[in-house]
Structure formats: C-alpha cells, structure tokens
Amino acid sequence: xxxxxxxxxxxxxxxxxxxxxxxxxxxDYSNSAYIKKTKSVINDGAAYVSYWIVRPFQxxxxxxxxxxxxxxxxxxxENQEELKNTISKLQLENDFLKKDLQxxxxxxxxxxxxxxxxxxxxxxxxSKNIYANNFLIDKGSLDGIKVGNPVxxxxxxxxxxxxxxxxxxxxxxxxxxxxxxxxxxxxxLYTGIMVGDLNETSGVKLEFLPKEYEFQDQDKxxxxxxxxxxxxxxxxxxxxKQNNNYLVEFNYNFINLDYVSVLIEQ
Amino acid sequence: xxxxxxxxxxxxxxLIVLIVTLAPSIxxxxxxDIQLNKYFNLEFIIIYFFSFNRFKYFxxxxxxxxGIIVDSLIGNYLGISSIAFLILYKIAIxxxxxxxxxxxxxxxxxxxxxxxxxxxxxxxxxxxTGVKTDIQAFVLNFIGSFLSxxxxxxxxxxxxxxxxxxxxxxxx
Numbered sequence: 001x002x003x004x005x006x007x008x009x010x011x012x013x014x015x016x017x018x019x020x021x022x023x024x025x026x027x028d029y030s031n032s033a034y035i036k037k038t039k040s041v042i043n044d045g046a047a048y049v050s051y052w053i054v055r056p057f058q059x060x061x062x063x064x065x066x067x068x069x070x071x072x073x074x075x076x077x078e079n080q081e082e083l084k085n086t087i088s089k090l091q092l093e094n095d096f097l098k099k100d101l102q103x104x105x106x107x108x109x110x111x112x113x114x115x116x117x118x119x120x121x122x123x124x125x126x127s128k129n130i131y132a133n134n135f136l137i138d139k140g141s142l143d144g145i146k147v148g149n150p151v152x153x154x155x156x157x158x159x160x161x162x163x164x165x166x167x168x169x170x171x172x173x174x175x176x177x178x179x180x181x182x183x184x185x186x187x188x189l190y191t192g193i194m195v196g197d198l199n200e201t202s203g204v205k206l207e208f209l210p211k212e213y214e215f216q217d218q219d220k221x222x223x224x225x226x227x228x229x230x231x232x233x234x235x236x237x238x239x240x241k242q243n244n245n246y247l248v249e250f251n252y253n254f255i256n257l258d259y260v261s262v263l264i265e266q
Numbered sequence: 267x268x269x270x271x272x273x274x275x276x277x278x279x280x281l282i283v284l285i286v287t288l289a290p291s292i293x294x295x296x297x298x299d300i301q302l303n304k305y306f307n308l309e310f311i312i313i314y315f316f317s318f319n320r321f322k323y324f325x326x327x328x329x330x331x332x333g334i335i336v337d338s339l340i341g342n343y344l345g346i347s348s349i350a351f352l353i354l355y356k357i358a359i360x361x362x363x364x365x366x367x368x369x370x371x372x373x374x375x376x377x378x379x380x381x382x383x384x385x386x387x388x389x390x391x392x393x394x395t396g397v398k399t400d401i402q403a404f405v406l407n408f409i410g411s412f413l414s415x416x417x418x419x420x421x422x423x424x425x426x427x428x429x430x431x432x433x434x435x436x437x438x
Contacts, residue, residue, distance in 0.1 A: 010326070013326055013327075014326050014352065014356060017326050017327065017330045017348070017352060018349060018353075020330070020345070021330070021333070021345035021348045021349040022345065022349065024334075024345035025343045025344060025346055025391065027344075028343040028344045028345065029343050029395045029396075035344070039338075039344060042338050042344070043338050046335050046338040047338075050288050050339055053284075053285075053288055125288075125339060127340050127341060129303045129304065130303075130304060130403040130404060130407050131340050131342060131399075132340050132342070134340075134341050136339075162341070163341065170341050177398045177400055178397065198403055199402070
C-alpha cells in the first residue's frame, strides 16, 4: 500500500504552492520579462486545447438543429412535386450562400475603409462571467497583432486586444468592466470615454463628457483617435432615448461570434 | 506483492472542473446570452464538495495547475484562481477534520464561510492588482452559490458518490 504523506509535508507543500501563486501573480502584474514568454506559451496552449475540447460539445449542441432540418427535408422529399420545389429552393439557397460568401469576402474589402490592413481571426474561446467579458482569437504576435489593436465585425467595433500571445490573443469586449474607449458622439462630436458597466442595460456607460452637452435620439458613436493604436471613426453604436435617459445600442450581437477582423498598424 | 490499484478519481474530478470552466463557451453557442455562471460559481461548489466529502479526489498540485489554466482562459493574472482553489481546498479539509459534516446544515454553512473567505481573497487580489471588479456581481454570485449548494449537493451525492460505491462493490 502507498504510504500516506505526513500532515506537515502536506502543509509545507500547500504553503509552497500558495507562495508560488503570489509570486506568479506579482510577476504577471509587473509584466516581468521572466514570465511573459512562459505566459504566452501557457495561454496559447490553453486556448487551442480548450477550443478542441469545446468543439465536440458545440457540435453536439448543434445536433437538434441539424436533426430538425433533416426531418423537415425528409418530409419534403416524400412528394415529387415538393421535391421539385425543394430543388428550386435549394438553388435559391445556393445562390444565397454564394451571395453570403461574396458578402464575407466583401467584409475584407469594406474593412479596408479604415485605410489599415486587417487580419481575419477565428474566435477560439468565449469567456463571460463576473470576472471578465472577453474572448480568445487564433492570431497573435507572430501575425503582427499588438495590444490595443481594435477588433471589428462588419465595420462595428467589438473591443480591443488586451493581451497578445504568440499564436493567440485576448479581445476585451466593450462591455468588460476594464474596457475604456475614447469616443466621439453625435453631429457635434462630443468627446467622452465609453466604459463597461454591468449595471447598465446596454452594458456600457459614457463618462468624462463635456460640462455642457445635448444628445439627440439616434446620435451615432464613433471612436476617437489614440495616437497610432486606435484609429478615429470606427462605428460603435447609437444613442437611444428611453425615459429621459440615453442608452447605447450596438449594431452587432456580441454573442456567437465566429470570425472577427483585427485592424493592425501599417 | 499485492498490485496497487490505480485511482483515476483525481483526474476525473479535475476534468469535471475543467469542463465546468469551458461550459460558458459551449452554452454561449447553444443558449445565446443566458449566463448561469453569473449567478453561481460551479467550480467552487464542485471543488468544495469533493474536497469536503472525498478530499482524496483532489491534490494541491492538480488544483494549482487547474487554477493556472482557468486564469489563462479567463484572462486573470496567473495565480489568482490557483490561490482561490487552494484556499477553498484547505478550508474544506480543515472543516472535514473537525467533523463539521454531522448534519447537512452545518456542511452548508461551512461551505458559505469557505466561499466567503475565497471571494474576499479574490477581491483583495483584484484590488491590489488594479483590476476593476463589480462587487455587486460578486455578492450576487456568492448568494447564488450558497443557495444553490443543496441542489448540487443532492445531484453530486446521489450520482457521483453512488457511482463510486458501485465501483468499490465491483472491486470487492
């Protein structure tokens, strides 16, 4: 039989691990060079491994949808006439998919509007809890991504790169508590800072606004420039008037993101 | 010499916590914007349950590694989740050795005390590292975790531990 370790040994080991935890947190917080590369490797590994662990479950959750679609198709094929209709429908669907593909390719073109090169990245892992609201993408420093690069989807700003590893990066969403984005609001281009706030209905609030300002319903919000990191004029959302208050309405759904674009420096 | 039977319980419990950590990424796809992890911390519940009832299921080193993975995925500074898991594990073992578990209510209250300490430690660490946190969300998460413990206790007790008893009977 395997001998039990004495309690004092266990306590020493526990204290040692606790001490290592504090040292790790301190080194990470102080952005120490000793841990930077190691952390990048850990983050890359965790991101890709979790993606491949999660993927089968994601496929399983898609089974009911696939099954429903299949049973619907089966019924349609029972009748010859219906079959013809289905074929024509499929042709239409095919056209639609072609258009969808064209649209996808045009996203790349559209995002060139910002006169910055962009990189298309796949979302690996979503993290949304009381600690953070972010996601991991499959592009990193080896692809030219830097901290602060804006992340967009269909020309709407989703957030910024907050952490870069070798082959993956973390995108902090606008709704994250630690997100700070300088913005320009409405026709008069009032300046302000958009801050993530869980207590707000829209998940964000506007701070550091000028002393006197007057918003209007449907006023659009764009990014304001930060040196060469964040370009000016990326669309974020619009203001909606509700009970004498203004809420920020985003154009894009922050869930179920598959691919995003990262605007990189020229 | 008798052959030592290899025990995979440690690996299994770590895997359960890891799947719980990865679950939001799956549920985001499946259920849209419903976030159950906002209302309770299932990782804490599972770690406490196994540490308190069957503390041999976890080892300090596996919790340390698990914490590093969780921090890496969530985006916390490395070590914050590890220290939270280790403290929870240690408190649960201590509570177990002083025989808190005679009745369920005392186990439940002990769980409340344990996660309270862990949440406080986490908040202090976030404060010291300058990470902005929503205390209200933490309080709600604490209350949710505390109130939902009996539900998960029943599920875990009558499924996982029975499975364990079945496997022990089979071995005999």
